[in-house]
Amino acid sequence: MTYTVEVEGLTKSYGSTDVLRGVDLAVETGTVLALLGTNGAGKTTLVRVLATLIGYDGGSARVAGRDVAREAHAVRNAISLTGQYAAVDEVLTARENLTMVARLRRLPRPGSAARVDDVVERFDLTAIADRRASTYSGGQRRRLDLAMSMVVPPTLLFLDEPTTGLDPRSRDQVWATVRELADTGVTVLLTTQHLEEADRLADRVAVLDGGRVVADGTPEELKAQVSGEILRLSYGDARTYETALASVRTPEVTADPVLLTVDVPTDAAPESVCRVLAELAAAGAPPRRVDMHAPSLDDVFRTLTAPSLEARP
DSSP states (O other): OOEEEEEEEEEEEETTEEEEEEEEEEEETTOEEEEEEOTTSSHHHHHHHHTTSSOOSEEEEEETTEETTTTHHHHHHHEEEEOSSOOOOTTSBHHHHHHHHHHHTTOOHHHHHHHHHHHHHHTTOGGGTTSBGGGOOHHHHHHHHHHHHTSSOOSEEEEESTTTTOOHHHHHHHHHHHHHHHHTTOEEEEEOSOHHHHHHHOSEEEEEETTEEEEEEOHHHHHTTSOSEEEEEEOSSHHHHHHHHHHOOOTTOEEETTTTEEEEEEOOOHHHHHHHHHHHHHTTOOOSEEEEEOOOHHHHHHHHHHHHHOOOO
16 A cells, blocks of 8 residues: 555644644545645645645655655655636636646647647546636636646645535536546545535545544544434524523534534434433423434534534533
């Protein structure tokens, strides 16, 4: 088994603030790893370290077998990064954008035109290849952005929120493209806040919280950590929601103060559900809606990062 990313005990501080506090992470070659975490968990810092954009204080980090500190130039030649917003030149056509990248990456001119044609076809850009990028839809722009990352195929592709702002059909097209890239041997490190995206795309999921990896496994393995079923209690006003949150004493309960929902792990037995609802009714906090569902990555994420997301009474 080979690994494109190998991180051990990685630390990084800004002044007195410890951002990375001993990160351990390994990403197998030709797989998609989804890196999840709350704002401030250290995701961006970790990606910037791996992309050689900033240094680190302790531990070690290797990409494509190269030390990111001592062999930064070799690492840069092995990676590509596609940001949250498509970085295409709107004045140029798709073909011109791709040709520009080929020249910047110093591809030999005799073969660069053929490579551009190959990428145009592979990313389903043939019909729009000679139109200005300013006329493209969001999904077309994102496909072009990914294509520009693949003019010189990287060993490791960083993807930051790749489907932000896309409609469902364009999103599905981008997901299919990313999956195809991994199937050809490209390792993908995906940072996303969309848990469905991680569930659909990732071979493995790593959850960062407080500067450490608090969970690492396949989506199914992580979901198995949240046993039983999830009883979701929905409320229509903040006051009743707060009363309910103070009344439910199950340690694993999580809540969303924006959606005004309280999630209670349960064995799904009728008596267990009735007991929770009776306690809420007695506290004057009957829910407006009650739903039951199997654990999802959303539930895993809320459970693992609950201390940093909300203060329980």
